[in-house]
Amino acid sequence: MPAEFVEVSFPIPLNKTFHYRAQGGSTGCRVLAPFGPKKNLVGYVVGRMSEKPSFPTKEIVRWIDAEPFLDESLLDLARWVSDRYLCSLGEALACIVPPALEAPKRPLKNPSTPHPTPSPPPPLQPGRSAKATVAERGEGIRLTPEQKRALEPLLAAVESRTFRAFLVRGITDSGKTELYLRAIDQVLAQGRQALYLLPEIALTPPFLKVLQERYGADHVALWHSGMSGGQRYQTWTAVRKGEIQVLLGARSAVFAPFPNLGLLVLDEEHEPSYKQEDRPRYHTREVALKRAESSSALLVMGSATPSLESYWKAKQGIYQLLELTSRVEQKSLPSVELIDRRPPKISSSPAASGRGPMDPRQGHSGMTAKNRSSVFSVFSEPLKLAIEQRLARREQVMLFVNRRGFTPFLRCSKCGWVSRCDRCSTTMTVHHGEPPSMQCHGCSKRVPVVIQCPSCRSMRLHQYGIGTQKVEEELKKLFPFLKVARLDRDIASQRKMHEKIYTSFLSGELDVLVGTQMIAKGFNFPRVTLVGVVDADVGLHLPDFRSAERTFDLLTQVAGRTGRGDSKGKVLVQTQHPEHYALQCAREHDYPRFYDQEIRDRERLNYPPFCRLINIVMRAAKEPFAHEAAEMLAEKLGSIDERMTILGPAPAPYSRLRAQFRYQVVVKGSAETFGPCLDFLRRYRPAKAFMTVDVDPADLL
Numbered sequence: 156m157p158a159e160f161v162e163v164s165f166p167i168p169l170n171k172t173f174h175y176r177a178q179g180g181s182t183g184c185r186v187l188a189p190f191g192p193k194k195n196l197v198g199y200v201v202g203r204m205s206e207k208p209s210f211p212t213k214e215i216v217r218w219i220d221a222e223p224f225l226d227e228s229l230l231d232l233a234r235w236v237s238d239r240y241l242c243s244l245g246e247a248l249a250c251i252v253p254p255a256l257e258a259p260k261r262p263l264k265n266p267s268t269p270h271p272t273p274s275p276p277p278p279l280q281p282g283r284s285a286k287a288t289v290a291e292r293g294e295g296i297r298l299t300p301e302q303k304r305a306l307e308p309l310l311a312a313v314e315s316r317t318f319r320a321f322l323v324r325g326i327t328d329s330g331k332t333e334l335y336l337r338a339i340d341q342v343l344a345q346g347r348q349a350l351y352l353l354p355e356i357a358l359t360p361p362f363l364k365v366l367q368e369r370y371g372a373d374h375v376a377l378w379h380s381g382m383s384g385g386q387r388y389q390t391w392t393a394v395r396k397g398e399i400q401v402l403l404g405a406r407s408a409v410f411a412p413f414p415n416l417g418l419l420v421l422d423e424e425h426e427p428s429y430k431q432e433d434r435p436r437y438h439t440r441e442v443a444l445k446r447a448e449s450s451s452a453l454l455v456m457g458s459a460t461p462s463l464e465s466y467w468k469a470k471q472g473i474y475q476l477l478e479l480t481s482r483v484e485q486k487s488l489p490s491v492e493l494i495d496r497r498p499p500k501i502s503s504s505p506a507a508s509g510r511g512p513m514d515p516r517q518g519h520s521g522m523t524a525k526n527r528s529s530v531f532s533v534f535s536e537p538l539k540l541a542i543e544q545r546l547a548r549r550e551q552v553m554l555f556v557n558r559r560g561f562t563p564f565l566r567c568s569k570c571g572w573v574s575r576c577d578r579c580s581t582t583m584t585v586h587h588g589e590p591p592s593m594q595c596h597g598c599s600k601r602v603p604v605v606i607q608c609p610s611c612r613s614m615r616l617h618q619y620g621i622g623t624q625k626v627e628e629e630l631k632k633l634f635p636f637l638k639v640a641r642l643d644r645d646i647a648s649q650r651k652m653h654e655k656i657y658t659s660f661l662s663g664e665l666d667v668l669v670g671t672q673m674i675a676k677g678f679n680f681p682r683v684t685l686v687g688v689v690d691a692d693v694g695l696h697l698p699d700f701r702s703a704e705r706t707f708d709l710l711t712q713v714a715g716r717t718g719r720g721d722s723k724g725k726v727l728v729q730t731q732h733p734e735h736y737a738l739q740c741a742r743e744h745d746y747p748r749f750y751d752q753e754i755r756d757r758e759r760l761n762y763p764p765f766c767r768l769i770n771i772v773m774r775a776a777k778e779p780f781a782h783e784a785a786e787m788l789a790e791k792l793g794s795i796d797e798r799m800t801i802l803g804p805a806p807a808p809y810s811r812l813r814a815q816f817r818y819q820v821v822v823k824g825s826a827e828t829f830g831p832c833l834d835f836l837r838r839y840r841p842a843k844a845f846m847t848v849d850v851d852p853a854d855l856l
């Protein structure tokens with residue numbers, strides 16, 4: 156038999172293929188092949204040739220797959236991801252066929268159910284609870300006139316079997332899910348498959364239940380990156396064989412090998428977690444669009460607060476817009492009140508120096524003790540009163556602050572020293588616990604809390620700002636008999652705790668739940684009649700063009716947590732910027748107005764959707780290396796195409812992280828101008844720094 160040669164791509168950040176001698180096998184299969192001096196690596200065969208290459212070749216160790224794992228369409232998808240997000244073909248292929256994917260040594264029990272439930276996260280209840288939806292289905296859900304109007308074009312598009320993209324903007328509880336399910340019904344009736352994407356695994360359990368009850372447990376499967384290799388193998392193969400008709404999953408499910416895809420649902424399409432943070436830094440929405448297009452399928456994106464980009468595209472007619480503006484059971488939206496937490500104006504304050512007396516870094520000599528304590532207390536009078544009233548009526552309260560820990564920093568009021576991480580540019584957050592500690596939220600470093608200023612030896616260290624622990628503690632001081640629990644990443648890392656807190660809050664054992672954005676998503680507690688946003692300003696002034704959008708989304712989401720039962724809900728938002736349009740629009744539940752204002756700013760300042768961005772960070776242990784690398788890159792990029800705008804170099808918002816200095820260059824351009832720029836970046840290797848390239852970044856932080 157003549158020697159045959161294969162072209163192999165490896166999941167390494169080197170965009171290059173390698174040639175080996177190999178007998179048999181075919182394109183799309185995986186091989187184990189020698190790489191470098193002693194290692195064997197798993198690679199993907201992306202091509203074959205019968206002619207011997209002009210250079211010496213090694214032989215593969217063995218074929219891993221008997222049949223090709225990747226067909227031409229998946230290979231195409233990998234090429235597209237590699238081109239668009241600047242990763243190697245092998246890295247893109249690794250998304251599609253995760254390295255852990257191998258036939259289980261022994262067949263798993265009950266092979267007909269390819270989704271042995273992975274250790275279930277707590278049963279969060281997105282939107283209307285699974286139980287309600289199923290119960291209502293039993294009675295046959297009658298669609299509202301609005302739902303009917305929205306469904307018509309969806310079903311017509313399914314019938315046409317052509318690529319179409321829809322954006323559904325529907326306020327919370329407006330019945331978006333029912334639309335998706337009806338479209339799935341129709342797609343399955345055509346003998347095609349459907350993919351249902353959610354931004355987080357924690358949100359999947361109730362949806363899985365709904366889908367399994369509707370379509371049969373054998374035809375529905377769950378997919379996420381936390382599953383074991385064996386589970387993934389089974390699900391992957393079942394999807395490819397067409398045995399799975401509906402796949403539910405987070406981000407990585409978008410790469411599942413559907414032979415006959417008819418519909419993709421992208422729920423909560425605005426969620427930043429749809430963007431992958433590590434290489435390849437793909438956006439699930441863009442991959443979903445690509446897949447829908449190449450499969451002549453339908454993409455349905457849904458949200459109460461669509462991303463600015465998507466809504467703009469819908470307004471331009473690039474996506475078809477469907478809007479649901481009333482709640483299915485005619486429940487009114489909760490009333491949202493803003494509580495002004497600006498410090499009172501005091502004539503003797505050092506205003507002449509141009510400093511705001513509220514800035515904790517500036518001191519506050521002009522304030523009376525009483526003013527100071529009221530301004531720095533966690534709870535304003537109206538919020539305190541509202542909590543008290545709810546508790547008296549045996550109703551429940553959720554308190555939200557998007558920052559974990561006790562206080563975000565310590566400061567010496569004598570010399571101005573601030574607790575900072577010695578490896579990062581961030582402050583050390585004080586965490587209460589046994590023992591109390593200061594933690595860096597950038598690199599997770601922990602040190603004991605200092606009681607004496609390390610700089611001037613004074614004992615005058617003060618804590619500033621509010622974290623979840625402080626809210627919990629203050630609440631216990633105010634209402635000693637209250638049953639309160641806290642849910643943030645510190646707690647959620649203890650798995651059982653997460654579930655325990657969820658269940659006891661749902662059953663009414665707890666009165667108040669304090670938490671970070673973790674409690675903003677998907678929870679459905681009918682007894683919650685008050686949501687307090689303790690500090691709405693945490694994310695408002697981040698140096699990022701999406702900070703207003705994120706704040707608006709978060710407040711809308713938080714507001715959606717109340718008034719889900721029979722009583723009307725109320726939301727109290729404490730802020731020092733009550734005039735800010737993101738807060739004003741959230742108060743009015745006015746997405747269109749927020750959109751109008753925000754899109755004008757984006758256009759004026761030329762940010763997406765009016766341009767595309769590439770965020771490049773150069774990092775090095777020595778500051779001059781990172782700085783010089785960024786300078787040099789900016790200069791080179793500047794000469795590629797004068798239609799592109801190059802911002803920077805400038806220190807990145809996290810100017811130091813894990814003992815590395817970081818400099819940032821941001822490129823603004825368009826699809827046309829990006830081609831040559833990406834080609835350049837693909838080949839570019841900075842001399843003394845590491846380079847990270849993020850195409851279409853979710854943020855610039």
Ligand SMILES: [Zn+2]
Nearest residue numbers: 567570608611
């Ligand atoms: Zn000091």
Ligand SMILES: [Zn+2]
Nearest residue numbers: 576579595598
């Ligand atoms: Zn750190």
